[in-house]
Amino acid sequence: MEPLQAAQAIDFSLIALFLRASLTVKIVMIVLILASFWSWAIIIQKLIAYTAARTDANGFDRRFWSGEPLDDLYDRMSDRPKGAMERIFSAGMTEWRRSHRDDGGLIPGATQRIDRAMNVAIQREESRLMRGLSFLATTGSTAPFIGLFGTVWGIKTAFERIAVSQNTNLAVVAPGIAEALVATALGLLAAIPAVVFYNKLSGDADRVVGGWGAFADEFSTILSRQLDGE
Template sequence: MDRTVNASALPQVAHDLSLWGLFLQADWVVKLVMILLLLASVWVWAIVFEKVTTLRKMNRAADGFEDRFWSGGSLDELFMREGEQPLHPLAAVFGAAMREWRRSANATGSAVAGVKERVERAMTVTIGREMERMERWMVFLASVGSVGPFVGLFGTVWGIMNSFSAIAGMQNTNLAVVAPGIAEALFATAIGLVAAIPAVLAYNKINTDLARYAARLEGFATEFAAIVSRQADQAAAQPARPAATAAAE
């Protein structure tokens, strides 16, 4: 009885309920959870900035390249300017197709008949490689978006367990004693949501933009394959005509 009275009679220690105070007063496990979630949140925003910037840059470069491609100039000259050392995925797809097309430029008969399929395979492989590079770190965004709240919840559960243990030891259920420990624990869940919500929104937006860009590459590949098919038919009908020099029509 004396123990209970003495604990109640002691002056209550003032708790800092600011965000920084909640972090400093939290258990070391909860602190570790908070630090991991904060680092994940920073990395999420870094990935979002890099992806958004890269997609804008790639779309602008693709716009300019398509204008030059359909301008009626020589494909050989365009290949030498941009296809040999491509600076963006669309130029890389074009370069891969032109390299394959050039290898078959002097072929006749069955080799010419199969050049369209070889060019299509080269472009398909290049599209897959370029999109794989552009989709890097997307799995991290998805993982943070799905796992972040549960990691924060783990920190909350751990913190509340410690809070109730402390309450049992003090034998004091006064709200002023209970609230700070629970607030520290719930802070972990809040940080988990801060990391997860932007990650989910960014993943959905960037994934949609990447899908549109992949469709743009595939559309260009289809159009270029049609050009190659026409050139192959003309080369088969007129073997003396130089190939891979016609402008896009």
């Protein structure tokens, strides 16, 4: 009963386990905790950004198909389009106006230049939209292994303590094993949300970018009709 009573007297709270851990395990725990906090910051920021992107796209789509002349819609944006869809539209309209000569005629290859301008704008917006997701992917794939490294190192340290004390009772073994296992738990705590939300956010980003691409195709078709009419 004495080893059991001694083990029960030990503080197994997370803070106590962290303070008793070796320097290497402490560093692993700190890295995983920081990775977890940073992952959640990215997740929250991206959820807000994607919601705003969908709202902006829906709002601009209604204005675009409202029947208002495209030149008037472009002029009202001035030089500061607000959302991604407006910036894509602005890129296309800017190239459209640049394709007209002073005499009103069109410079050859206007359609290709307009498409290319909008594609560049889409790629720029996609890069902005996807920024930070690579960190989630990295955290999801590496955090369990970092935690496992901390666990292996902690168990090694625990066996070293047992060898030095030459005592294998529960009061000596339990603290070291518990400290080591916390590293694995922190690794999973960081990795699981990162993987889940990386998959969700990647899917959301693909749908948003797909909407931009569909709009660019529709807009290009409208301009092509006008070009053919001229």
